[in-house]
Amino acid sequence: MTWSETELVARAARGEADATAALLAGVRPTVIRYCRARLGPVGGAYTTADDVAQDVCIALLQALPRYRQQGVPFSAFVYGISARKVADAQRAAMRHLSAAVPSQRTGPDPLDRPDDSPGPEQQAMANDQARRLARLLNLLPDPQREIIVLRVAVGLTADEVGVWLNMSAGAVRVAQSRALARLRTLADDLRDDIAHQPALDGGPA
Secondary structure, three states, rough: OOOOHHHHHHHHHHOHHHHHHHHHHHHHHHHHHHHHHHHOOOOOOOHHHHHHHHHHHHHHHHHHOOOOOOOOHHHHHHHHHHHHHHHHHHHHHHHHHHOOHHHHHOOHHHHHHOOOOOOHHHHHHHHHHHEEEEHHHOOOHHHHHHHHHHHHHHHOOOOHHHHHHHHHHHHHHHHHHHHHHHHHHHHHHHHHHHHOOOOOOOOOO
């Protein structure tokens, strides 16, 4: 049986198990892509992002009985929960980094553990690219950054992003174009900064 999204959400909100399962199956892949795009890999894996995606699904289940159709698309409701959970995870990560003291670490050094991840050179290059991309994205205003993440990383259409962010598809496309232009300018500036940095060993740059 095929239900419309409105009917599916209403049935899930009433606690119907098959509707709830179908609803989660529909939103979970998008939630995972969003969390992975916003949080990125840690140690070459997306464990943290996937854990946050699971938290989003749990929070969604808990919120479903209270959800009411009030002119706001359900996907925008899901996005709101996802964005809050990602922000919580980012704040927790910052607190963890601030509290971390190397001398208090216990157990074996993670660098001593066997690892089947990419080699040091490949990992260093990937990490460097990820850091540069994250740095550039963080220089964008929040709305532009969200649009780039949702359009490019998550793979949503302009119409879908518009639903998530309560914008028209045309406004999404205009904002995306401006964000990409801004990213190109920032990337050029970053390359110029790197090119003019003195060599760390005192030799020629």
